[in-house]
């Protein structure tokens with residue numbers, strides 16, 4: 001065993017999340033299976049012991065870390081921001097509380113997980129499925145922008161599906177609310193997945209970074225991989241700076257046109273979210289009003305589906 005005192009987070013064992021978690025005001029949650037880990041946070045499936053409702057509980061340890069200051073504040077800002085949002089395609093925020101070891105966030109349970117799993121199972125999705133999913137994604141983002149919130153980390157992994165195959169945008173860890181007079185954000189801590197060129201060039205960024213990321217999500221769902229993906233981050237950043245990407249010819253003209261509009265290098269040239277919702281990609285072509293759960297694992301045979 002190393003004689004050194006543990007100097008960094010990796011060595012400090014994470015505190016246990018109790019089997020029964022009390023929210024401090026009479027509600028208790030039974031801890032179920034671990035859904036996943038993100039950074040220091042662990043996410044459990046929990047059941048409200050008085051209503052039997054199931055939630056996703058994010059438990060963030062209050063480990064005494066030198067840099068825990070911003071980490072703790074981060075979770076505080078994430079809570080302040082997410083708690084103020086309510087829209088049918090934004091992940092439901094059902095409360096927050098803490099005990100000596102953790103800060104807890106109670107979130108909507110999305111039993112069909114994120115689009116990462118769907119894409120892993122399917123490789124890529126059909127245009128009607130992307131029409132259905134992107135329409136909800138753009139609506140969620142349009143709501144955020146109306147609240148002067150920029151998500152800043154829109155990606156396939158932050159879109160979740162509930163039991164009814166409805167889309168929910170989550171994870172406000174990098175989100176920011178613009179102040180009244182504020183037009184642009186100068187700083188960016190943390191690296192978003194689909195980073196826009198104006199964030200790379202540090203010239204200030206605003207709502208358009210979400211439009212860019214939505215374009216990357218749409219491309220990824222249709223093509224099966226992100227538009228600027230390479231084996232090295234530096235190379236990927238170069239491609240983003242040079243707006244270097246190709247759209248396979250099998251992608252329909254309407255889909256390709258919309259992707260190109262959303263991936264304009266100059267943020268001012270990107271369409272507003274309202275314009276996107278009115279784009280031909282959404283108004284022309286088969287638009288399913290719901291998706292069967294089987295879409296998470298196998299491609300739909302639209303013919304039989306169109307009848308229902």
Ligand SMILES: CC[C@@H]1C(=O)N(C)c2cnc(-c3ccc[nH]3)nc2N1C1CCCC1
Nearest residue numbers: 035036043056091107108109110111113170
């Ligand atoms: C709280 C983290 C994140 C999330 O934000 N939500 C809303 C969520 C909901 N249901 C689920 C879920 C229900 C059943 C399986 N996963 N997962 C969610 N996640 C996952 C957990 C692990 C990585 C991201």
